[in-house]
Amino acid sequence: MPLIRRLPENLVNRIAAGEVVERPAAALKELVENAIDAGATRIDVSLVDGGLTRLEVTDDGCGMTAEDMALALERHATSKLPDDAIEQVSTLGFRGEALPSIASVSRFTLESRVRGSEQGWRKVVDHGALVADEPAALPPGTRVRVEEVFAKVPARRKFLRTARSEYAASLDVVRRLAMARPDIAFTLEHAGRRSINVQGGEAIATRVSELVARELADNAVPIELERGGMRLSGIAGLPTYNRGVADHQYLFVNGRPVKDRLLTGAVRGAYADMLARDRHAVLALFLDLPPEEVDVNVHPAKTEVRFRDAAGVRGFIVSGLRQALSTGDRRSAQTPDAAAMGRWQSEPAREEPAAALRSIFDGRDWGAPQQRVAAPAMPYRHDTGEVIAEPQGRAEVAEEATQSYPLGIARGQVANTYVVAEAIDGLVIVDQHAAHERLVLERLRAAGAGEAVKRSQALLLPEVVELGEPDCDRLEAAIGQLGELGLVIERFGPDAMLVRAVPSALAKSDPHALLRDLADDIAKHGEAILLGEKLDLVLATMACHGSVRAGRTLSVAEMNALLREMERTPRSGQCNHGRPTWVKLSMEDVEKLFGRH
Template identity: 75%
Template sequence: MPEIRRLPESLVNRIAAGEVVERPASALKEIVENAVDAGATRIVVKILEGGLDRVEVTDDGCGMSPEQMALALERHATSKLPDDAIEQVATLGFRGEALPSIASVARFMVESRLHGSDEGWRKVVDHGELIEDGPAALPPGTRVRVEKLFAKVPARRKFLRTARSEYGACVDVVRRLAMARPDIAFRLEHGDRCVFDLQGGQGIAERVAQIVARDLKDNGVVIDVDRGAMRLTGIAGLPTYNRGVADHQYLFVNGRPVKDRLLTGAVRGAYSDMLARDRHAVLALFLDLPNEDVDVNVHPAKTEVRFRDAQAVRGFIVSGLRGSLATGDRRSAQAPDASAMGRWQVEPAEPQPALRSIFQGRDWSAPGSVGTFREPAQAFHGENSAGDLAMPQGRAESAAEATAEDLAEYPLGIARGQVAETYIVAEASDGLVIVDQHAAHERLVLERLRAAGAGDKVAASQALLMPEVVELEETACDRLEEQADKFAELGLVIERFGPGAMLVRALPGSLRKADPAKLLQDLGDDIAQHGESLLLGEKLDYVLATMACHGSVRAGRVLSVTEMNALLREMERTPRSGQCNHGRPTWVKLGMADVEKLFGRH
């Protein structure tokens, strides 16, 4: 039998570094978190070659004495756990293994000076070997420098990516920590270039918008809700303000940046009926709850957490997000797309062929000559249209002839015409509003169908003549069995049928033609990815959305002034009317200032 031996300390540190230090961004995260925990009010980060050559962090925190610096370079030595109550961790770091792990696989220098002390101290460790220990001159605070990461560990060095990729990871780390602490000033430099310089004392919404996207503040809603001891704050983009990938979703738990599937699933659930499956919300959410209700000691990287009551946390996030979005659910994109506006140009002297037929034979001096008013237009009927778009004639006439004072009563303005038999042009008190009539009416019909209980009818169960047995992996069956009660509410009745099989007794009526085996396989995968199945609800929402689409006003339909104004008024009072069922805007506004710029009147 081979002899059992104790590993040398240097090798132990290198093994530990494999869990803590994966790349330059990992080391940077640990060092910046230490600076935050030290009470810094300003943190300066400098990196070279994406962090492959150097990572340097300077802060004005409390600093360390020479004795404290020596302890900080020992494994499992920390100042952040005054007692053994690890479930009460209130700091970003607490494991006491980051600095010695980094020092074992890089050239590591730490300089620090206590506030009120006359001089500082420097320690330099080269891949686990102390090579310098003496006084240093620096302002109160701490400076940490990591150079030549994995230079003496070629097996790890060759797995690092290009300087550009490592730079992107470093920027993401600093951005997330800067968002978590808007009270701290952050400066990031890459070589001789300043990437960003953020002042301290900012609000959360202002800091997030400055880091993520400046137009997020105008296209989002501020989140601030609480339930018992839990509180959710931050900023969430409108459904119409979305992206094709989920890389602009920032989630924080007790000020700690995390990547948690439960939180990601909760965000997807909150936006489920407002975004297409291939679109993703833009947001930054900060969840605060008692320390004993969340376990942060799951992984050395501390980016994963576990909640004592995961379902309560998920429900709180979904309801909080939906409630906050409801305050701006009639809003849409705040301005037309910049690239589209950039294509505006001076009208050619000769009308284009496509427009010549419109211009010819028109008496431009006649009242109401602008637009395409055609009377009469057929009213909208049908089971799925959810009612006609009708307005009393007297009110319609007064709306069409509204004065500037009257426009203030109507946020979406008064209809002035119809373009290409698809878009309604309205005049508001502060600009022009353009409405996609099909997308807008599609959302109105969907909300009416829901209000009329169509969702319950879509989810009604239809029993199978012969229950079907679906064989799956045992773990997948366990996941599905845990969600069986929720599936039953949506019309899918299943039960366990042995260790590796599920019995399907009924399907939702609208999905009666679905393949039970494929459906359960997809649901199991969905639970594995998000912690809870969202797929079945989304499939039923898709059925409702399809019904709404077929029952709504089509593009190319000529509308009367009465119908156009009726559509605008219903949009103003209908929830989520700012976006269609796929997350696209139903209307955009061109402010008067933008109109004047087009004509050089600014």
């Protein structure tokens, strides 16, 4: 029988490092969190080769004495848990593993000075061995330098990525922590360039826009909601302002950056009928709730959490996001596309009118007041040379004041697809099909069509679907929720489910494939949201088929009716697939096209 023995301290630290410090960015996260917990008002980060060669974190926090530094380098020694109530922890760090773990797999230099003391202290640990313990000169605060990560652990070193990849991961870490604490100033330097430089004391919306994208401030809505001890704040990008990947979703729980499946699923649910499935929202959500309602001690890296009332948290986030988006639901991402603007061609300046225009100007009395005359109805020629009759929807005279309507007054129709309107502050172009598609969807919902598609259709013969026992357990736990959506199932032995009825809108779907997808959905997100999305897709499809098609000629009255209904309808700024229904070209941009500015 093999003997049971205690592992050496250095080996224990290396094992812990495998969970805490799998790459330089992970070490950087721990060090910046320590600086925040130390009460710093400014944190400076410096990287060489993405952190592979060196990373350094300097703060102006409370600092440590030589004795405290020695304790900090021991495992499970921390100042952040004054008692045993780990469920009440309010700091980012609390496990006491990070510093000894990092020091066991790198050349680690820790320098610190307590405010008011005459000198600081330095400790240098080379891959677990203390090699320097001496006084040091530095300002009040702490400076930590990590060099040659995994240099003596080649099995781990070979799994590290390129310097560029490691830098991208480190940038993401600092960006998220800087968002979480807009009261702290942050800088990040790499390869002689300062990529992050934000000042302390900023508003959350300002800090997020600085770190994510400047245009986010103009294409997002603020979030502020409180309910039963929970508070949700931050900013959410309009559905029309989206990305192809989900790496611009920043989620925080009690000030801690997290990557949580439940929160991600809640975001997807809130945007479900406003984004295409391959597009993702851009947002920063800050969820605050009593510490005892969330378990942060789930994983050594502390990026995962577990909620006591997961369903309540998800519902709170979905309703908070939908409520916030409804305040900007008629807006659309309005940043003009630079490439599209660049395609406008200017007529070269001439001293005299062109030959084709000379007859218009000949004999004109420029001193006399000019009377506005409606343009004659004339055919126009398409690029292909085909002569096309004049559209019926040509607006000739403005009967109403444009300032009365946010989307202006219709002036005409282009290509029988786009409505052109004049607003007080610019030109509005509306995609008639996309806009009407959203209006029809909202009408269907208001009329109860959403409930109609959830009605059950009983199967002539109940269908047995064989699945693994864990999948059956997940589906059995969700029987009540699935029944509300029209899917009636029951347990049929340890590894099978019996399907008695399906939503009428999905009557032609394969029950086996449907249950497999739902089981995977629950495993991934902790809740069956896929069925709701499928039903939303049915409604969206119905709306698409019932809306005005591109290529249809509209009268002036129809165009104006469309504009007025868009102004009254929730979420009219984007179609059911997340694309904008209208865009605006400001008068300033129009004047620039003609060289007036």
